[in-house]
Amino acid sequence: MKDMQGKANSWLEKTFPERQIYHRSGGTVKYISITPRQQMLAAGGAALAAGWCVFATVSVLSQGPKLSARSDALDRSEAKAQRWVSEANARASTAQSLLEERTAAFQNATQEFNQRLDNLKVILTGLSSPETIDATSLRGNNSSFLIEASIEEGAPRQSRSTPIVNASLEVAGFRAEIDRLREETNTFLDDAEQVAVERAEEARGVLQLTGVGIGRFEEQRELGGPLVQLTALNTPDGLSEDDIQFANRVSKVAARLDEMRYYEDLIEKLPLGTPIGVASRETSGYGLRTDPFNRRPAFHAGMDMAAYRGAPIVASGPGKVTWAGPRSGYGRLVEIEHAPGFxxxxxxxxxxxxxxxxxxxxGTQLGSMGSTGRSTGPHLHYEVWFRGKTYNPVNFLRAGQHVHKG
Structure with missing residues (x-):
């Protein structure tokens, strides 16, 4: 044991002999002794440091492929994220374009229907009599002519993940709804025209019964009526063929309604009511008869109607009193001027x-039945004049039965 220790000390002294480091400063010499043990510890520390560097280098080199794989994975993830961002931007751009298209389509449709509504108002003003016709009476309760909706209500809202083709189908559905509303509008115009024609024919029939030719009424008809401007349908791109056809259609219906209003307004002004406020009987008709005083043939310009003394005598139509008092042959007379020319x-x-x-x-009471003037007993002598000529009052009473029912 002692031999081994001695050999170790001998090897240590040979390998790491004691060394001295001298330092001279200002004439003073100093030295530091480094023993073999200190040198061995320093060499061991250096060897340990060198070993650690070698170990660390080897470890880094051995981990290189793994780090490279991780870096590649990160690069792929980044590229994938960029693709997602690009796709999302593309979808957002497509959705924005689609929204702009739908907005433009909605605005165009709204403008078109507002313009058509203005023209339809012209038609509706022609149907303002007690028998007013509206969309409900013509087409039921499901008709609609205005779009009270926002852009989003044009079609169900879709998420951004919905395929673009579905959004295109929404636009197609929105356009189909516009086409449906156009069809309903055209149907409304057809129904309005039919009603106007029927009512005008009924009114013409009543006028025909009076014995005054329809042509006489047409002569005094003032031309005119509602104005339907083609420019009301003007768009930035000009009038389309559909717009022109629609404007012509509205103009045609408006003309029908103007004709209907003219005849119906005329009927309201004519003396078509009964001139006696109680039940009465005809005692002498219009035309040639034997005069009750001289017993000679004479023309009777009116009709005689009898009830009882004091029976109420009423106006047979609206008008203005132009005579009220005694007149030769008539006794006490009331004369009323009715429009137009009656x-x-x-x-x-x-x-x-x-x-x-x-x-x-x-129905306004004008007086009471009597026997003043050239008369043989209580009765009413009733005459109807048009443009200076007398007409048979019976015809007006018969025509009035189709107007003043009940």
Whole structure:
């Protein structure tokens, strides 16, 4: 044991002999002794450091492929994320384009229907009589002519993940809805025209019954009516063929309605009511007859109607009193001027309740039945005039039965 220790010490002294380091400063010499043990510890530390460097280098080199694989995976993930971002941007751009397209389509449709609504208002004003026709009466309760909706309500909202083709189908569906509304509008116009034609024909039939030719009424008809501007349908791109056809269609229907209103308004102004407020009977008709006083043939310009003394005599239509008082042959007489060009006379009255200038309506009491003037007994002598010529009052009473029912 001692031999081994001695050999070790001998090897240590040979390998790491004691060394001295001298340091001279300012004439003073100093030295430091480094023993073999200190040198061995220093060499061991250096060897340990060198070993660690070698170990670390080997470890790094051995981990290189793994780090490279991880780096590649990170690169792939980054590229994938970039693709996702690009796809998302592309979808957003497509969705924006689609929204702009739908917005433009909605605005165009709204503008078109607002323009058509303005023209339809012209038509609806022609149907403002007690028998007013609206979309409900013509087509039921499901008709609609305005779009009270936003862009989003044009089609169900879709998520961004929905395929673009579905959004295109939404636009197609929105356009189909517009086409459906156009079809309903055209159907409404057809129905409105049919009703206008039927009512105009009914009114013409009533006028025909009066014995005054329809042509006489047409002569005094003032041309005009609602104006339907083609420019009301003007768009930035000009008038389309559909717009022109629609405008012509509205103009045609408006003309039908104008004709209907003219005849119906005319009927309201004519003396078509009964001139006696109670039940009465005809005692002498219109035309040639034997005069009750001289027993000679004479033309009777009106009709005689009898009830009882004091029976109410009423206006057969709206108008203005132009005579109220005694007149040769008529006794006490009331004369009313009706528009247009008509007048009526009520003769042999017991008393007169109106004065010249009074505005009267259908059924307004003018006086009471009597036997004044050239008369043989209580009765009403009733005349209807048009443009200076007398007409048979019976025809007007018969026509009035189709107007003043009940």
């Amino acid at each position: 007048k009526t006379r009520y003769g042999h009255l017991l008393r007169v309740n109106v004065k010249v200038g009074d505005e009267v309506q259908l």
